[in-house]
Amino acid sequence: MSLSDLRVTSPAHLVAVVPYLLGFHPRDSLVVVGRRGHTLMFAARRDLPPADTPFAEVDAFAQHVAAVVARQTVDSVVLLGWTDERSSGAALVSAVADALLELDIPVGRQLRVADGRFWCYLCTDEGCCPPEGRPFDAEAAEVRRRAGFDVFTSREVLVASVAPAGDEGMRVATVAADRRLEELAARTPPGAGPLLGEIRRAGARAIGVAMARHRAGGTLDDDEAAWLSVLLAHTPVGEHALERAAAAGWQVQLWADLLRRARPELAAMPAVLLAYTAWRTGQGALAAVAVDRALESDPSLGIARLLDAVLTDGVPPSELDRVEAAL
Structure with a gap:
């Protein structure tokens, strides 16, 4: 409503x-x-x-x-x-x-x-x-x-409703996702630049799959959710997801689902994405709960601290729309 x-x-x-x-x-x-x-x-x-x-x-x-x-x-x-x-x-x-x-x-x-x-x-x-x-x-x-x-x-x-689910299937899938990332790193040419580029491309694909699935009313399976949660822990992937975050109910459902299922140490970026999309759709209470989860997972995460300040100060989503329109 x-x-x-x-x-x-x-x-x-x-x-x-x-x-x-x-x-x-x-x-x-x-x-x-x-x-x-x-x-x-x-x-x-x-x-x-x-x-x-x-x-x-x-x-x-x-x-x-x-x-x-x-x-x-x-x-x-x-x-x-x-x-x-x-x-x-x-x-x-x-x-x-x-x-x-x-x-x-x-x-x-x-x-x-x-x-x-x-x-x-x-x-x-x-x-x-x-x-x-x-x-x-x-x-x-x-x-x-x-x-x-x-x-x-x-x-x-x-x-x-967004507390860790503790699902065994996701635990196993996340271990496999960690190995998959190690294999990606092993076949990437030496140097931080090439590896970050590969991770960002993999993240963009995973985000695209997740958004298409939830836009159509579906959900990710354990392997897909685990892979996305592992990739989001890397800054280029988190930034890519934030660039595509919007005021859409299906996006709120996507990031709420991933936050519930992600391993606790990987919860910070799914929580940030849920907080941002919930705030944009006017669900301030859910946004505040998600920010708490993000800061619990990573107290130093700058974007989480910024969102916490935005919610505490009562900045309306329309203010962001006004700024974007002026750019």
């Missing part, structure tokens, strides 16, 4: 849509949704700080959220506190609203969501916001029908 395809018709509809914007059902979270007219343009989530967090820290948190939102092209925002029975999230939502208004960013509704119901933080009319809250199950069912799929039940489940 694309942000640009959605037209929110009521507060209950907005609450029902949020998990599809994030990719999972939030818990103990602040969710910020940016709108331009009637179109949803931006959605972001942050963990709610503990209820006893000092005011100075809450204010700093709110200022950071407001700065991220200010980088987006939106007319107004809606704030949602996804809470439990022990904490209303009211203080944080109020602080974020104040920080946004200081930046002249209009704040629309401020909603609390808990246990399948929602309330308006600012409404005191029980006819509008009864004490027991208002359900949104009918709207959730309608959004689910339109989307045609379920989202992950939590961020932890999203993380698990």
